[in-house]
Amino acid sequence: MAHELSLLAHIASIAAGQSAAFPHVLLAPGDDCAAVRTPGGDTLLLTVDQVIEGRHAPSPPGGWHSPFPGIDSLSRDELLDLYARKTIARSISDLAAMGGQPLCALCTATLPHDFPPEAARVLAAATHRWGAAWQCPVVGGDVASFASAHPGPLTLTLTAIGTIQGPPVHRAGAKHGDHVYITGHIGGSLLPSGLGHHLTFEPRLREGALLRHELGPDLHAMIDVSDGLGLDASRIAAASGVAIELDESQLPLSPGLTDAIRALADGEDYELLFCAPHAPKALGETPVTRIGRVTQGQGVRLRRPSGQTLDISSHGWEH
Numbered sequence: 146m147a148h149e150l151s152l153l154a155h156i157a158s159i160a161a162g163q164s165a166a167f168p169h170v171l172l173a174p175g176d177d178c179a180a181v182r183t184p185g186g187d188t189l190l191l192t193v194d195q196v197i198e199g200r201h202a203p204s205p206p207g208g209w210h211s212p213f214p215g216i217d218s219l220s221r222d223e224l225l226d227l228y229a230r231k232t233i234a235r236s237i238s239d240l241a242a243m244g245g246q247p248l249c250a251l252c253t254a255t256l257p258h259d260f261p262p263e264a265a266r267v268l269a270a271a272t273h274r275w276g277a278a279w280q281c282p283v284v285g286g287d288v289a290s291f292a293s294a295h296p297g298p299l300t301l302t303l304t305a306i307g308t309i310q311g312p313p314v315h316r317a318g319a320k321h322g323d324h325v326y327i328t329g330h331i332g333g334s335l336l337p338s339g340l341g342h343h344l345t346f347e348p349r350l351r352e353g354a355l356l357r358h359e360l361g362p363d364l365h366a367m368i369d370v371s372d373g374l375g376l377d378a379s380r381i382a383a384a385s386g387v388a389i390e391l392d393e394s395q396l397p398l399s400p401g402l403t404d405a406i407r408a409l410a411d412g413e414d415y416e417l418l419f420c421a422p423h424a425p426k427a428l429g430e431t432p433v434t435r436i437g438r439v440t441q442g443q444g445v446r447l448r449r450p451s452g453q454t455l456d457i458s459s460h461g462w463e464h
């Protein structure tokens with residue numbers, strides 16, 4: 146985790162001067178999406194993410210060939226469908242975290258050297274189907290294969306492009322005195338089988354747009370919880386120059402969970418974490434829970450039922 150985080154910070158520092166040299170770059174690396182202004186005056190959101198076999202999705206123990214042994218009784222095609230779904234959904238979630246709407250996507254696939262052609266066709270069809278399901282047609286991409294001398298895992302990359310009317314919601318912007326809210330539930334996204342919520346979550350696209358519409362400029366900061374509530378809250382805190390204090394007793398744990406500390410670090414909840422002076426109690430059928438407040442200082446602390454506080458700024462999971 147430390148290596149990935151420090152590398153991301155390094156890349157952000159390299160790109161920090163971009164907006165000065167290129168005024169159409171509204172938001173450089175360091176948020177859920179980049180934002181650029183087109184010559185016509187529109188704002189585009191751009192985000193890219195990967196799904197790597199064995200890293201972000203379970204690797205079938207016997208490989209991708211038939212007969213497929215199955216993972217938890219899933220067929221090969223059903224598992225490939227989940228790969229495609231997650232590939233699209235991760236980027237859609239980043240668009241949602243800015244309050245944007247999908248426009249289109251580009252997808253690349255690097256296939257294992259012996260990946261069956263019929264499996265590749267299933268994967269391609271599923272990718273297009275899931276893109277269409279979220280109004281994010283896949284309009285281009287590329288396919289390559291690992292060489293047999295240098296084998297590698299199935300690797301999918303998706304670049305999503307979104308639109309937004311008015312300014313996007315940044316991670317920076319949380320203010321002392323704001324409340325901290327989260328949609329849905331957290332924790333338990335990864336089952337022992339490797340399956341679970343992290344493959345089947347519904348990106349909070351509608352909720353992000355509703356929040357932006359209902360709260361307007363009062364929606365001060367927002368992020369999607371991909372790496373763990375503690376770590377992602379610390380990203381809002383660092384970008385905004387504030388501290389965040391979360392109340393353990395208020396955390397909406399997924400049904401059946403009791404260990405809040407673990408749930409904070411699980412990650413891949415893909416819920417929206419946001420800071421505002423007020424918020425609705427629900428967005429349609431999606432609950433919204435107040436879980437803490439923004440204070441002066443830095444970092445993220447968890448107030449435990451005992452009254453003690455715990456620094457949870459780095460509670461997360463490296464993807």
Ligand SMILES: [Mg+2]
Binds near residue numbers: 238242368369370371
């Ligand atoms: Mg994100």
